[in-house]
Amino acid sequence: MTAVWRAPGRINLVGEHTDYNDGFVLPFALEVGCTATVTAGASGDDGWRVRSAQEAQPVTVPRTGLGDAPEVPDWSRYVLGALWLLTDRGVDVPPLAIEVDSDVPTGAGLSSSAALVCSVARAVDDQLGLGLDDDALFALTRDVENDAVGAPTGGMDQLVSLRGQEGHALFCDMRSHDTRPVPLDLAGQGLAVLVADTRAPHRHSDGEYGARRRGCEEAARRLGVPALRDVAVGDLDDALARLDDAELRRYVRHVVTEDDRVLSVVRLLDDDRLADIGPLLTASHASMRDDFQITVPEVDTAVDALLDAGALGARMTGGGFGGCVIGLVPEPDVERAGDAVRAAFADAAFTEPALFTARPARGAHRLPGGVRGGALGS
Secondary structure, eight states: OEEEEEEEEEEEEEOOSOGGGTOEEEEEEEEEEEEEEEEETOSSSSSEEEEETTSSSOEEEOSOOGGGOOOOOHHHHHHHHHHHHHHHTTOOOOOEEEEEEEOSOTTSSSOHHHHHHHHHHHHHHHHHTOOOOHHHHHHHHHHIIIIIIOOOOOSHHHHHHHHOOTTEEEEEETTTOOEEEEEOOTGGGTEEEEEEEOOOOOOTTSHHHHHHHHHHHHHHHHHTSSSGGGSOGGGHHHHHHTOOOHHHHHHHHHHHHHHHHHHHHHHHHHTTOGGGGHHHHHHHHHHHHHTSOOOOHHHHHHHHHHHHTTOSEEEEESSSSSSEEEEEEEGGGHHHHHHHHHHHHHHTTOOOOEEEEEOOOOOSEEOTTOOTTSOTTO
8 A cells, every 4th residue: 555645845935934923925836846655564564664765774763652752863853753743643653664755955945844744744644544634734744843853934834835736826824824826927927936046055943043933922922912913014113112122123024024025915916917026025035134134145145146137026035044045037037147146156156056947836746656555656
């Protein structure tokens, strides 16, 4: 018995560090992703065996819950986390063999981790016949990253990896977890999203990400609101005047204005005005650079190069401190814009960036090779 599922990485079009503030985000799923193959009764013993095409050694562990989980390599916690948490929740997870293979660049801010977690969770759910609905799958995948891995992510990555739709961005309300596809017709508008992977490492679970999340929570507490999402943009000046901590004021200004930018971009896309979102993307980057202070020289250099080369807008995407930059570029200018980024990096003696165009793809889906009750490929 085998189940095979693929889940994508993602680009966040706009809405950074708003997810854990109960705010709004607008990501889209990528064509790159992770494929998970789950086979029952094939581990060779009574435990769970996981193997990655990107890692040299497989990992075998006894069947147990998260509280009794053994020390394992970090990458395997993303795979085993779903099994540990399901066990803790009363599911009798049998011996399983899980193989994963991902083509999402790691450390680039494209959510290779969510692709991994979501592909495994969907394949395990399918293999065991659990019948988890969208909300339960989202909760499980988010808990894997938060509890089994210890990465304080807000859930955006898992939502779009599970629910993304081809040709659309996904508007997500991170308080209710309601989502809505929003048209993102790049080709029809003669535009492209050019992605520059700066090769500056990006890690969600480092101290800087957690510090900003704690700062946002403290600011909300001082302002007497459940989350910064509850500060309206029209009330921002008053909220800032009530805070005597300059760092917290910067965090609040970024989150409140970023939520407003997401809502503005969604309205423009709904009105078929894709080219008009460019200035909002650039304003988002300025806010991340100046208020949230999560950019690094490589990403700032890439943004400036894209804008100088004719991009309608450009911004860093992802949690910050490295990773990728996106530019909204007219299709005829893509090659020239990419050359401009390469030249700027060469002038600054940075590692050569990787460049590619991205378009919205489908979320997690079952592959034909996975047939419950049959052999792989049957």
